[in-house]
Amino acid sequence: MLIFVKNSSMRFLFPALVIVIIVTIIGCRPEDLQTPRGTTPIGSSSGIVQKPEDCWGMLFMDDKLYVSSVEGLFWTSDLGQNWKKVSGGGLPTGGTTYVQAQRGVFFVGMESGGLYISLDSGQTWQQSLDVSYKTNIGYAPSLLLFKGDTVFLSARTKDNLTNMIMRSSERGAPNSWVQYAAEIGTVVFHGFINIGNTIYAFSQDGQIFSSTTESGYNDWKYLNNIPGIRENYFPLLWGNVVVMPTGQGVYFSSDNCQSWKAENIGLPGKAYCVSVVANKSTLFVSTGTADGAFTGIYWRKNNSTEWKVVNANIPIGSRTGDNAHYVLTMLATDTHLFIGTHGFGVKILELSKILP
Numbered sequence: 622m623l624i625f626v627k628n629s630s631m632r633f634l635f636p637a638l639v640i641v642i643i644v645t646i647i648g649c650r651p652e653d654l655q656t657p658r659g660t661t662p663i664g665s666s667s668g669i670v671q672k673p674e675d676c677w678g679m680l681f682m683d684d685k686l687y688v689s690s691v692e693g694l695f696w697t698s699d700l701g702q703n704w705k706k707v708s709g710g711g712l713p714t715g716g717t718t719y720v721q722a723q724r725g726v727f728f729v730g731m732e733s734g735g736l737y738i739s740l741d742s743g744q745t746w747q748q749s750l751d752v753s754y755k756t757n758i759g760y761a762p763s764l765l766l767f768k769g770d771t772v773f774l775s776a777r778t779k780d781n782l783t784n785m786i787m788r789s790s791e792r793g794a795p796n797s798w799v800q801y802a803a804e805i806g807t808v809v810f811h812g813f814i815n816i817g818n819t820i821y822a823f824s825q826d827g828q829i830f831s832s833t834t835e836s837g838y839n840d841w842k843y844l845n846n847i848p849g850i851r852e853n854y855f856p857l858l859w860g861n862v863v864v865m866p867t868g869q870g871v872y873f874s875s876d877n878c879q880s881w882k883a884e885n886i887g888l889p890g891k892a893y894c895v896s897v898v899a900n901k902s903t904l905f906v907s908t909g910t911a912d913g914a915f916t917g918i919y920w921r922k923n924n925s926t927e928w929k930v931v932n933a934n935i936p937i938g939s940r941t942g943d944n945a946h947y948v949l950t951m952l953a954t955d956t957h958l959f960i961g962t963h964g965f966g967v968k969i970l971e972l973s974k975i976l977p
Contacts, residue, residue: 675690675691675949675963676688676689676690676949676950676961676962676963676966676967677689677690677691677717677718677719677949677950677961678717678718678719678720678721678762678950678961679720679950679951679952679959679961679967680720680721680722680762680952681952681954681959682722683742684698685697685698686698686700686701686952686959686967686969687707687720688720688961688967689716689717689718689719689720689729689730690716690717691716691732692706692716693706693707693708693714693715693716693717694706694707694712694717694720694729695707700957700969701967701969707743710739710743710744710745710746711737711745711746711747711748712729712737712739712743712746713731713733713735713737715731715732715733716731716732716733717729717730717731717732718730718731718732718755718756718757719736719756719757719764719765721762721764721765723765723767723772724767724770724792725740725792726738726739726740726792726793727739727740727742727743728749728765728793729746730755730756731752731755732755733752734751734752734753734754734755734779735748735749735750735751735752735754735755736748736749736750736754736756736774736776736793737749738793738794747795748795749789749793749794749795749797749798750774750776750787750793750798752779753778753779754776754777754778754779754787755776755777755778755779756774756775756776757775757776757777757784757809757810757811763811763812763813763814763823763855763856763857764810764811764812764813764855765813766812766813766814766815766820767792768815768820768838770790770791770792771788771789771790771838772788772789772792772793773786773787773788773813773820773822773838774786774787774788774789774798775809775810775811775812775813775822777809784809784810785800786800786810786822786841787799787800788838809824809825809826810822810823810824810825811823811824811825811854811855811856812855812856813856814856814858814863814878815858816858816863816877817877818833818834818835819831819832819833819877820832820833820838821844821856821863821877821878822841823855823856823865825854827846827847827850827867828843828846829843829844829845829846829847829878830842830843830844831844831878844878844879845878845879847865847867847872847881848881850867850868850869850872854866854867854894854895854896854897855895855896855897857897857898857899859899859904859923860923861875862874862875863875863877863878864897864899864904865881865897866894866895866896866897866906867894868893868894868911869883869891869892869893870883870884870885870888870891870892870894871883871884871885871888871892871894871897871906872884884926885928886926886927886928887919887921887927887928887929887930888906888908888919888928889908889916889917891910891911892908892909892916893908893909893910893911894906894907894908894909895907895909895948895949896948896949896950896951897951898951898952898953898958899953900953900954900955900972901955902922902923903920903921903922903923903953903972903976904920904921904922904923905918905919905920905931905951905953905958906918906919906920906928907948907951907960909947909948914937914947915935915937915946915947915948915962916937917930917931917933917937918930918931918933918935918948918951918958918960919931920976931958931970931975931976932975933960933968933970933975934968935948935960935962935965935968946962946963946964946965947962947963947964948960948961948962949961949962949963953972955972956971956972956973957969957970957971957972958970958972958975
């Protein structure tokens with residue numbers, strides 16, 4: 622391990638090294654020293670030393686930020702100053718594609734296949750879904766939906782040949798999942814929204830399906846497509862409005878997905894939007910180009926019709942090459958905006974400093 626001491630006077634170098642080595646040996650466990658590569662602590666302006674991997678999903682719970690990445694599942698309780706890796710307790714090693722928690726159940730999807738659950742805040746884990754299945758990469762929490770004790774999940778076979786909706790009537794308990802809605806075909810589902818007695822499922826190719834309590838959520842019917850949209854991503858229910866990021870900007874529906882209206886004032890032309898998140902009063906969206914290059918993060922209040930840019934200190938980027946970087950996922954609380962990227966790790970912004 623290389624240790625750099627930011628001090629121009631060499632007479633402080635040796636004592637500092639001795640102290641760091643002693644503390645490392647006697648006071649830290651190996652997992653305490655692991656961090657998502659490329660993560661920059663809040664307030665830091667240092668450059669990225671190591672090329673970071675994808676940050677696929679985020680969860681904020683009990684004052685901790687959890688990040689799923691190709692290097693595993695990490696958490697921080699001090700806004701990124703220190704990170705710990707979740708390991709042991711039955712959770713396999715390897716990349717994690719999804720992290721979410723609802724109704725006392727902690728869900729983690731593994732890159733190698735399978736879904737694992739914890740009922741004790743991550744201390745111990747059980748395999749919930751067989752490794753022959755994979756959760757779709759969880760850039761947003763909408764890949765999983767609770768309706769009472771019933772869980773709906775967007776999944777696919779490990780060979781990526783078949784996509785499906787899966788359902789557990791026992792909060793994701795092992796051996797409780799059933800594959801259904803086969804009549805929908807092989808579309809990739811990017812998430813669910815629950816409004817009243819109806820669940821809406823959104824596919825990658827822009828199709829919207831619905832199912833109701835009357836059918837026991839077994840009869841899924843095609844509802845519509847957002848006009849002119851061939852790609853949509855991860856839906857968000859913001860108050861009574863369904864917000865949909867698409868390959869052609871952001872669309873709103875205020876009538877239970879029956880009709881859609883483009884809401885793109887202030888966004889770049891032909892904005893390719895993947896992630897949209899919100900707190901009680903503010904909506905955030907990440908934008909890019911059709912090939913995935915990052916172009917910006919924008920915000921708007923619930924009483925506004927115009928988007929404004931956020932200074933996230935992430936340069937305009939490209940999708941490919943050694944310097945590729947782009948936003949994969951975001952999460953908003955009342956005080957902070959968390960940004961999961963490829964190329965810049967996790968960025969944490971204090972809302973009082975970036976919003977008027």
